[in-house]
Amino acid sequence: MSRTLQQWQAARRAELASPDSWLGLVGLFWLEPGSNRVGRGEDCAVRLPSGPDGLGELDWQADRVLWRPVGGEARELATDRASSPTAVDHENLSFFIVDREGRLAVRLRDRDWMSSRPFAGLEYYPEAPVWQVEADWVEVDPPIRMEVPTVSGELKTVEVGRKAVFEREGQRVELLPMSVGEREVFFVFRDRTSGRETYGAGRFLKAKPAVDGRIRLDFNRAFNPPCAFTPFATCPLPPPENWLPFPVPAGELKYRSAEH
Structure with a gap:
């Protein structure tokens, strides 16, 4: 590693x-x-x-x-x-x-x-360099306004002006960010491991800002949202555009508490 x-x-x-x-x-x-x-x-x-x-x-x-x-x-x-x-x-x-x-x-x-409730620790897939993806950072024109649901039933309004685009298994993949800041870009996604090896509602992924029209997505750093650990969080759910049609065997696995 x-x-x-x-x-x-x-x-x-x-x-x-x-x-x-x-x-x-x-x-x-x-x-x-x-x-x-x-x-x-x-x-x-x-x-x-x-x-x-x-x-x-x-x-x-x-x-x-x-x-x-x-x-x-x-x-x-x-x-x-x-x-x-x-x-x-x-x-x-x-x-x-x-x-x-x-x-x-x-x-x-x-x-x-x-x-009263010891921390059970975290488990990860083995590091996989193949899941360090260099994606194109493509402008969305005009920008999209999405109503993103949360686990608590609320709707979060997100404006999307860029998207990460790459190819995997012969398919074109487009990931829409939930937020774009000066220090990081934040994504929420699901894939074919969700609900099996990884948390069912999806995972979070943060990336450094794009440089020269390219953004690096390291899925080895995909991690569980707060709602994987508590029912008292208000996590955004991945929009349908971010439901990947293939497994991503990289990053954080489903949390298994010490009580189970």
Whole structure:
């Protein structure tokens, strides 16, 4: 295995074994405009598994969310839309606000999750240089606007102005990106291993920005989305255009928890 791929896999393992892992999520609570109580009490919109019946309230007004803790000062919380979200900590619990196309939700994390649910580790296909693909980075004119569904049933609007085009097994393949940034291009895809050796809803793939009309897709770094590890994620699903008609035996395999 190449050193850089080994380092990438080690970083993936470290991320998923950390206190802030996706495996530590224990709740996702959609908010309503106005006041939303937080605590262990039955009348709370955000139900905590431990702690006081009333820890405080989240006040959602227009595009602002204020956290009003019991006996403390109110403060505004940033969502994950444009920056790192503001976390609110209570003992081993931590929560923050996620913005999904204008709908807000609280994502709740148990940072002591490994004490009751050990991390099972990750498995990969052997490294396969044949799945390091040099694709053409082709302009889509006019750009396409797609309504991409998520595992939580929401629709995410994506505008596609470029696509990665390559040939495999005598077939022309076109992959549409979910996002294109200055540092990376993000894809979601399915293939004939999905639901068998790999996660059924598909996998994620990130690539460096294109250079001189070419983009490098290293499927050895295809990885499971957050929803492979928790039911409290809101992952985008691959559009039909990104359903590959052949297996891609490269990258991360289906996660098998330590409980199975």
